[in-house]
Amino acid sequence: MTFDLPAYLAERKRLVDEALDRALPAENVPPPTVHRAMRYSVMAGGKRLRPILVIAGAEAVGATADVVMPTACALEMIHTYSLVHDDLPAMDDDDYRRGRLTNHKVFGDAIAILAGDALLTLAFRAIADNGALVRDPAVVCRVVADLADAAGTLGMVGGQVVDIESEGCEVGADTLDYIHTHKTAALIRASLRAGAMLGGASASQLAAVTTAGDCLGLAFQIVDDILDVEGNLAELGKTAGSDERKKKVTYPAFHGIEASRRRARELVDQARAALDPLGSPADPIKALCRFVLERRS
Numbered sequence: 090m091t092f093d094l095p096a097y098l099a100e101r102k103r104l105v106d107e108a109l110d111r112a113l114p115a116e117n118v119p120p121p122t123v124h125r126a127m128r129y130s131v132m133a134g135g136k137r138l139r140p141i142l143v144i145a146g147a148e149a150v151g152a153t154a155d156v157v158m159p160t161a162c163a164l165e166m167i168h169t170y171s172l173v174h175d176d177l178p179a180m181d182d183d184d185y186r187r188g189r190l191t192n193h194k195v196f197g198d199a200i201a202i203l204a205g206d207a208l209l210t211l212a213f214r215a216i217a218d219n220g221a222l223v224r225d226p227a228v229v230c231r232v233v234a235d236l237a238d239a240a241g242t243l244g245m246v247g248g249q250v251v252d253i254e255s256e257g258c259e260v261g262a263d264t265l266d267y268i269h270t271h272k273t274a275a276l277i278r279a280s281l282r283a284g285a286m287l288g289g290a291s292a293s294q295l296a297a298v299t300t301a302g303d304c305l306g307l308a309f310q311i312v313d314d315i316l317d318v319e320g321n322l323a324e325l326g327k328t329a330g331s332d333e334r335k336k337k338v339t340y341p342a343f344h345g346i347e348a349s350r351r352r353a354r355e356l357v358d359q360a361r362a363a364l365d366p367l368g369s370p371a372d373p374i375k376a377l378c379r380f381v382l383e384r385r386s
């Protein structure tokens with residue numbers, strides 16, 4: 090029987106949305122403005138790819154979603170913070186995200202910055218809560234360290250810095266890969282790893298999931314670059330063509346659309362092959378790999 094990805098995604102997304110609703114302070118908790126701003130961007134939707142990868146990472150090593158749900162929520166909080174900050178006038182200056190006005194357009198720059206800061210902080214609080222759900226709470230320390238590296242200057246923030254500094258410059262293939270692997274792939278790889286670690290992965294299982302995360306993360310950003318060329322506002326929930334307008338270095342601009350598509354396919358095949366030793370429990374991650382390749386938003 091083939092794996093039913095739409096049903097899997099719908100069910101996991103529902104669980105994540107409910108858990109996020111419980112994890113975020115209610116809008117009327119003082120100070121209400123920042124809590125409204127946090128909820129505005131987190132509850133605006135999105136594919137919930139990173140939290141679902143946390144869950145799929147745990148399932149691949151025989152654990153269940155409930156064991157990793159606080160950390161799954163944490164990944165979505167970190168991701169949403171990065172989107173809110175990335176959209177600010179000082180960075181990408183975007184008006185639309187997830188099909189609605191960006192956070193700063195509604196709440197102003199100061200509250201948008203603070204809502205992002207608060208989401209990042211709350212994420213680490215949520216991971217701390219995961220300690221009560223796992224057999225060996227020491228694993229939570231390893232997850233905190235891994236996620237801090239993936240989100241900080243050695244990962245997402247580092248990639249964002251080089252991305253900003255490269256705008257309008259001639260850069261080589263190495264810099265392009267550095268930006269993509271740090272800005273985007275680091276958090277995707279960390280999502281899978283966090284789930285696997287909390288799920289009790291052996292060293293070889295974690296190595297397999299890590300390889301898959303590296304490949305999937307880079308494939309995701311290459312597809313994102315292609316969608317920015319080929320997509321539209323209705324599908325993407327944000328304005329297409331922004332990379333070219335901002336003179337960003339992208340895969341299609343550097344390697345061409347066909348070579349970019351080929352590279353994304355190769356990476357997804359590599360990710361799926363790395364997961365073969367894990368057997369059928371890794372089927373959801375394998376299906377997510379295909380989803381990333383074929384997505385339109």
Ligand code: GRG
Nearest residue numbers: 135136137138171174175187245246249273313
């Ligand atoms: C501000 C520290 C800091 C970092 C920003 C992630 C990021 C770095 C910038 C976002 C800009 C961008 C569009 C990057 C491309 C990859 C990406 C993260 C796309 C959005 O992720 P999706 O497609 O979004 O998973 P949804 O809304 O579905 O969650």
